[in-house]
Amino acid sequence: MANAPYPIIALWSHPRSMSTATERIMRERGDLDCAHEPFMYEYYVGRQAGQTPHFDVQPGHPTRYEDIRAMLLKRAEAGPVFFKDMSYYVMPRLLEDTAFLERLTHAFLIRYPEAAIASYHKLDAQVSEEEIGIAAQWQHYQGLVARGLTPPVLRAEDIRNDPKGMMAAFWAAVDLPYTAQAFDWAGDVPEDWAQVEAWHGSVTDSRAIRPLPEDYHEAAQARFDAAAAKAPQLREYLATHRPAYEALSALALDPLKRPGGCLML
Numbered sequence: 001m002a003n004a005p006y007p008i009i010a011l012w013s014h015p016r017s018m019s020t021a022t023e024r025i026m027r028e029r030g031d032l033d034c035a036h037e038p039f040m041y042e043y044y045v046g047r048q049a050g051q052t053p054h055f056d057v058q059p060g061h062p063t064r065y066e067d068i069r070a071m072l073l074k075r076a077e078a079g080p081v082f083f084k085d086m087s088y089y090v091m092p093r094l095l096e097d098t099a100f101l102e103r104l105t106h107a108f109l110i111r112y113p114e115a116a117i118a119s120y121h122k123l124d125a126q127v128s129e130e131e132i133g134i135a136a137q138w139q140h141y142q143g144l145v146a147r148g149l150t151p152p153v154l155r156a157e158d159i160r161n162d163p164k165g166m167m168a169a170f171w172a173a174v175d176l177p178y179t180a181q182a183f184d185w186a187g188d189v190p191e192d193w194a195q196v197e198a199w200h201g202s203v204t205d206s207r208a209i210r211p212l213p214e215d216y217h218e219a220a221q222a223r224f225d226a227a228a229a230k231a232p233q234l235r236e237y238l239a240t241h242r243p244a245y246e247a248l249s250a251l252a253l254d255p256l257k258r259p260g261g262c263l264m265l
Contacts, residue, residue, distance in 0.1 A: 006076045009105045009174050011084040012140055014133030016119035017111040018156035021209055023084045025167055028182040033075050035083035038068045043089040050128060065093060069100055084109075088136035095143040105174050106144055106151035108137055110252070113245045115220035117234055118227045129237050138244035141251075153252045160212040162255065169255035183208060 009032070013019035020036075027034045038061075043049050046063035062068045075081050087108075094101055113134060120127050130136070144151055152173035159166045168178050185208055213219070228234040 006080045008076045008081045011107050012087045013109045016116040019084045025182045026082045029179045032082040039085045039089040087140040088133045091136045108153045110248050111156035114224035118223040121227050132241045134241040135244045155252045163209040165255035169253045
């Protein structure tokens with residue numbers, strides 16, 4: 001191509017991290033071709049590395065890493081692309097794929113792990129330790145830093161407390177303009193969410209990001225404790241993933257401290 005290629009922005013998440021709501025904001029911008037967890041097909045269908053309920057496989061969707069990669073690159077020939085996905089789907093394969101890794105603009109999204117783990121276990125009591133996903137994010141992040149990249153990190157709770165401020169900071173970090181219309185979810189639910197509809201009921205019914213309740217952490221801890229009382233392995237999962245969460249959380253974006261010092265509200 002004679003012109004510079006369009007960007008491909010990848011938001012690397014973990015399950016139940018508010019990633020679908022964040023994806024909804026990105027879709028409502030109206031200037032991005034958005035894909036919903038394309039590498040899920042390689043992990044769960046192509047490699048059969050795990051089993052997940054509430055997943056209606058779309059016929060014709062590529063299931064090999066190479067084919068999903070090619071699909072995203074092809075779509076980026078027509079315009080800028082955004083996709084959200086899970087690090088554990090692609091680690092460590094992506095770090096070995098230098099050409100594709102360097103073609104992407106990377107970002108990370110995390111959520112308080114007690115909240116994420118309890119939420120996941122409620123939907124899938126057979127969730128594995130790997131599927132919690134935060135440890136893979138930290139390995140992924142470290143691999144990018146080793147290659148000279150410094151991807152932004154977002155906390156789900158910060159987005160809920162200040163959606164416009166946090167998304168302004170994120171967009172500035174990935175070289176996107178501020179777009180006020182992205183916070184109005186008056187449009188139809190994206191068609192490709194139907195494949196995992198049961199996972200995203202609340203965001204499907206919502207019209208905006210919901211504010212964070214004052215008792216969020218206490219309530220999340222109570223739900224986690226109740227779940228772990230019935231499924232003790234969840235405490236082992238938390239012990240594995242909390243250090244990764246803490247490391248990423250320490251790097252999270254603060255909209256008040258970003259370059260320029262002002263928000264585009």
